[in-house]
Structure formats: structure tokens, C-alpha cells
Amino acid sequence: MTVNPRLYPLLATIGIFVVAYIVCWLQFPYMLSTRVAGNLLTDNAYLGIVAVGMTLVILSGGIDLSVGSVIAFSGVFIAVMLRDTGLHPLLVFALLLAVTTAFGAAMGAVIHGLAMPAFIVTLAGMFLARGASYMLTIESVPIAHPFYDLLKDAYWLMPGKGRLTLIGVLMLVAVAAGALIAHRTRFGAQVFAIGGGEQTARLMGVRVGATTVGIYAFSGFMAGLSGIVFSIYTGSGYPLATVGTELTAIAAVVIGGTLLTGGAGYVVGTLFGVLTMGLIQTYIVFDGTLSSWWTKIVIGVLLLLFILLQRGLLRVTALRA
Amino acid sequence: MTRTLRRILPQILTLAVLVALVSLFFPQFLSVDYQGGRLSGPVIDVLKRGAPVALLAVGMTLVIATRGIDLSVGTIMAITGATAAWALASGWGAAAAVLLALMAGLACGVWNGCLVALIGIQPIVATLILMTSGRGIAQLITEGRILTFTDPGFAWLGSGILLGLPVPVYIWVGTAIAVALLMRRTALGLLVESIGINRSASALAGINATVLLIAVYVASGLCAALAGIIATADIRGADANNAGLWLELDAILAVVIGGNSLLGGRFSVAASVLGAMIIQTIDTGILLAGFPSEYNLVIKAGLVLMVLLVQSPNLAGHWYALRRHVRRRREPAPSDRSAP
Numbered sequence: 238m239t240v241n242p243r244l245y246p247l248l249a250t251i252g253i254f255v256v257a258y259i260v261c262w263l264q265f266p267y268m269l270s271t272r273v274a275g276n277l278l279t280d281n282a283y284l285g286i287v288a289v290g291m292t293l294v295i296l297s298g299g300i301d302l303s304v305g306s307v308i309a310f311s312g313v314f315i316a317v318m319l320r321d322t323g324l325h326p327l328l329v330f331a332l333l334l335a336v337t338t339a340f341g342a343a344m345g346a347v348i349h350g351l352a353m354p355a356f357i358v359t360l361a362g363m364f365l366a367r368g369a370s371y372m373l374t375i376e377s378v379p380i381a382h383p384f385y386d387l388l389k390d391a392y393w394l395m396p397g398k399g400r401l402t403l404i405g406v407l408m409l410v411a412v413a414a415g416a417l418i419a420h421r422t423r424f425g426a427q428v429f430a431i432g433g434g435e436q437t438a439r440l441m442g443v444r445v446g447a448t449t450v451g452i453y454a455f456s457g458f459m460a461g462l463s464g465i466v467f468s469i470y471t472g473s474g475y476p477l478a479t480v481g482t483e484l485t486a487i488a489a490v491v492i493g494g495t496l497l498t499g500g501a502g503y504v505v506g507t508l509f510g511v512l513t514m515g516l517i518q519t520y521i522v523f524d525g526t527l528s529s530w531w532t533k534i535v536i537g538v539l540l541l542l543f544i545l546l547q548r549g550l551l552r553v554t555a556l557r558a
Numbered sequence: 559m560t561r562t563l564r565r566i567l568p569q570i571l572t573l574a575v576l577v578a579l580v581s582l583f584f585p586q587f588l589s590v591d592y593q594g595g596r597l598s599g600p601v602i603d604v605l606k607r608g609a610p611v612a613l614l615a616v617g618m619t620l621v622i623a624t625r626g627i628d629l630s631v632g633t634i635m636a637i638t639g640a641t642a643a644w645a646l647a648s649g650w651g652a653a654a655a656v657l658l659a660l661m662a663g664l665a666c667g668v669w670n671g672c673l674v675a676l677i678g679i680q681p682i683v684a685t686l687i688l689m690t691s692g693r694g695i696a697q698l699i700t701e702g703r704i705l706t707f708t709d710p711g712f713a714w715l716g717s718g719i720l721l722g723l724p725v726p727v728y729i730w731v732g733t734a735i736a737v738a739l740l741m742r743r744t745a746l747g748l749l750v751e752s753i754g755i756n757r758s759a760s761a762l763a764g765i766n767a768t769v770l771l772i773a774v775y776v777a778s779g780l781c782a783a784l785a786g787i788i789a790t791a792d793i794r795g796a797d798a799n800n801a802g803l804w805l806e807l808d809a810i811l812a813v814v815i816g817g818n819s820l821l822g823g824r825f826s827v828a829a830s831v832l833g834a835m836i837i838q839t840i841d842t843g844i845l846l847a848g849f850p851s852e853y854n855l856v857i858k859a860g861l862v863l864m865v866l867l868v869q870s871p872n873l874a875g876h877w878y879a880l881r882r883h884v885r886r887r888r889e890p891a892p893s894d895r896s897a898p
Binding site: 300347351353354356357358360361362363364365367368369371372375480484485487488491497498528529530531532533534536537538540541544545548 | 627677678679680682683684686687688689690691692693694695697698701702798804807810811814820821851852853854855856857858859862863866867
């Protein structure tokens, strides 16, 4: 049986995650408990959700630097709305998702309409979203609402006393939805087509403009959803929160085996990229003697490994063709 | 000379408009005092505080001219600052600390350059690796603490005064002039531009694109090292977490405001440095004018959008089409008989 070479990066990602988990388990047997697994999901929920949106953007050959600021904006927006108005949180959520989706769509429209690099347009979006959250408040605003307590305490007790929280499940749902959209819909096929080459996509009959707007709108929606999850996780809104999350998300996508030039990758890989990065952090907490900066260095090394692996794969597939 | 002036005219005009705008809210903006052997005033402050971004912008201009980007410069500032502070704390003296910091910047540049030129990784990803792991390396050097030192010779580089002006001003102006002369008085600038326009064609034309690409990232690393030295000397301590944080984005912004295309090719160091001064004038101006600093980022975002609109290749196309359309309407329509 031959395996499609396109699957190699995904298999490598999953393989590294499994091997890393086994290494952790051999050293700390308690790592293989539902408690650790549940916390791994909960702690990385917001990152996983935003990375799904980023995966689609990167599959199309673009990049979205605004997501970290959008998450911070979401938290502040929710906190201020709940403090100053009597609206129900669900209504605020709907409002917020509409705002962030429209924000993403606007960036997509600018990228396509002005034919500017996504890098610089989303950089402006990053300043704008961060600035908007500063304008709402410059302090950390606590969220005190009975509905929020309900969301925060919503979990399912797994065997072994691990907690599968609502936000952890929400991340898994987001990954599943992202995978469905990317690999099973016409929109997803168009995203891959644009990532493979805009000219060829146009010749194939892909409506590049509408798809680009859709991609960034999707990323904006996911960033908003991630902001909601982050506000549930921290119970507050803070304009300085999640600085640099966009780069962590990009790193997760790359470790997840998605090609940064676009056109090849799997949404599920991103989930394993996020979990691998979370596992490194958990290991450092378990070890207790290692300093936190080793997280950054190990993630950098992983990034390098995966990029080199992808270069090698490209060369191999080019030789075959 | 006039060509250079025409090239940087939009940036000078933007800066003039900004200065006028700030003066409107803060009339003393342009006033300069001479007190105790030093010039002081908002303008001097802008020149001094803008030093790190201006230095980064010089290196970034060259990298962007080759159609690359260097996301790691802020992190290189942290690494070189940590290296210098470590050398001082170990009793090496100021000259050795500066040399060691420059070596660290050089090593970072070689690393980036090799990833881009030899292995062929996209610049944005190649430099992302150092950006994420570099702060960890800097923290490894400082062992997670903020390393402080008291060496007056090294601190002079950040807060000293020479002939009435702060030393950082001399460093960034000197670097910018040196790089601009090196690029424009030799063929080097032309070669860098040709790589940005078409790397394989340049290689076929006999340009050693690989070496030149590495050299460009080394230049960016060295500029970042100088910026790191200034930032560290200014606060007399190395903060691995916050030194140069997000300055890479400001540097890229400075280059873009300087009218350099992110798609490589023609570049102007002078315009980029003016871009850095524009950013610093906005930052300082917003504070002086009494606006809450919360507005800073929104105004910056608006500015970026304006620059994008002006630079957009599509918009230029639309404008050209519109003008042609108008002209065709004015002229009498060609008669049908003349058509073959």
C-alpha cells in the first residue's frame, strides 16, 4: 500500500505528537490521565479555534496578522457591553461575531480590491483592532454575569476525574467544522485552488474576489469565537491580552504540516500542531526545573524541522513528476 | 541629487504636514533649547527615540528590496542586548561588549540568510523561526532576569551627548548615510534591486545572488544589533522579554511609508528613515498634543491604509483607465469609416 506523499507532513505531525506524549508518559506516568488530556484541550482551546481560521488563510497562500488583536478586542467588547448594557451574553456574542466577521471581510476586500500583500493589510487591521480595544478601555474589565459562571462550570466529568470543558469541546467542534469546510465543500476547493496559484484558479473559473473575502471573513469569525472562548477562560476582557497570538497560531499551522506557500495541508494537522505546543508547555510544568523560555526554543526547533521536512518533500515530489 | 529629492518628496511633505498638525495642538513642538551643553526639545526627542526603528528600517529596506522580509529584527535586538549586558556583567569592558553584540547580530543575520538563500525557505517563515525562538535564547543568556550594569562607557552610547546632540542620533544618521553611499556610489544597490525583481534572471546574468542575499540579511542583523545596543545602553539593562518587542512591525511600516514596494526592486534608504521619523513624530506628537495614547494605534492604522491606497497597483490602473476614458470622451469619436 502506498501513501499519498501529501499525507507525509500530517503523518509526521501526528507521529511527533504521539512519540512526544509517550516520552512524557515514560517520565511522568501521570501524564496519561484524562485530567491532563482535559486540561490540554481547555488551555489551548482559544489557540486551536483561531488556528483553524489561520489554516484556511494560509491554505489560500495568505496570512492574517490581525487575529491576536481581534481576540483582545472581542474580550474587551464583551466585558464592556455586559458592564454597560443589560444585553444577554448570547446577544452580545452574536453582535461580536457579526462585527469580527465583517472586519475580516473588509480586510479581504481590501486585499483583493487593492491587490496589496495580505501581510501589510492585516498588519493595519492588527493596529486597528488593538487600537479599538484601547479606545473601549485601557483597564482589565472583569466579567460578572451568572450566565458566564454557567459557561465556565460547564464540563463533563470523564472517567479518571478529567474535565472535558465546554470550551474544549467547542475547539474540537471548530476543528471538525473547519475540516469539513476545507476538504468537503466547494468553497474549500476554491481556497485550495487559490493557494495553488491565483492565475490558474481564475482560469478554472474560481471567483477569486468573493473567495478571498470569504476566507478572511471566516478567519475573522474564528478569531471572534476564539475571543469568546478566551473571555470565558479568563473571565475578563483586557486590551493587552493575546499579544503575539497570531504568530503562535501561524507556528501551530506550520507544525501541523500546512504548506506556508498555500495549496496543501490539513485542518486536522493544525489541531495536532496546537496540542504539540501545549504538550511542551505541560511537560515543562511537570518537570518543574526547566525554565519557561525552553518552550520558545523547542517550538522554534520544531518549526525548523517541519519546514525542512516540507522542503524535502517538495523536492521529492518534484523529482517524481 | 534632484532625483533623490523628488523620490523622497512625498515623505518630506507627510512629515511637514504632521509637524504642522502637531504644532497646531502643541505650539512649542519646534522649539529647541540649549541648556548645559545639550540641545533639548520635542524634535531632539523624536530624533533620539526614533533611533532604534530608524536603524531597523535601514536594514529592513535592503531585505525588502530583495523581495524578502525580516521578522526577527526585534528579537535580534533582545539577543544582542542580552549579549552586551552579559559581557559587561562578566567584566569585559564596553568595547568588547559592543563587539560581542555585533558578532551576535552577525550570527543571527547569517542564520537567516542561509535559511533563505541556501535552503530556499520563504523569508517570512525563515525569520519567523528566529522570531519565536530568539526571545528564548535571549532569556537563556540573561537567565530570565533583567541584567543591569553600571558601565558608563557603554551607557554613553544610549544616553550620552556629543556636541549637543544625543549619541543615538549620530549612530542612526551615520549608519543610514554609510549604507546609502555604499548602495548608490557602487553597483551594489543595483544588484540588490535586480535580485528583488528576478532572482534567477540575476543569477543567470552573473550576479552571485546567494552571497548577496546572505549579505543583505547580515546587514539587517547588524543594524538590529546597533539598535539593540542603543536600547540596552539607554535603560542600562537588558530586558529579554520586552527589548525591541514588535519593533519589526514598526520597521516594516517605516519601509512601506517610505514608498518601498514589499514586492522588491527599487528602494530608497533615505525615504525609509524618513518613514521611521514619521512614525516617531506620530507617537510623540499624539502624547504632546494631549490625546490619550489609546488613539495612537488607530491613527497608525489609518495612516497605513492611506499609504496602501496611494501605492496600490490596482488603484493606479483604475486611475489610468479613468483618465483615458475622460480623454477619449473629449476627443471626437473616430468615424466608423476609418476603421478597417
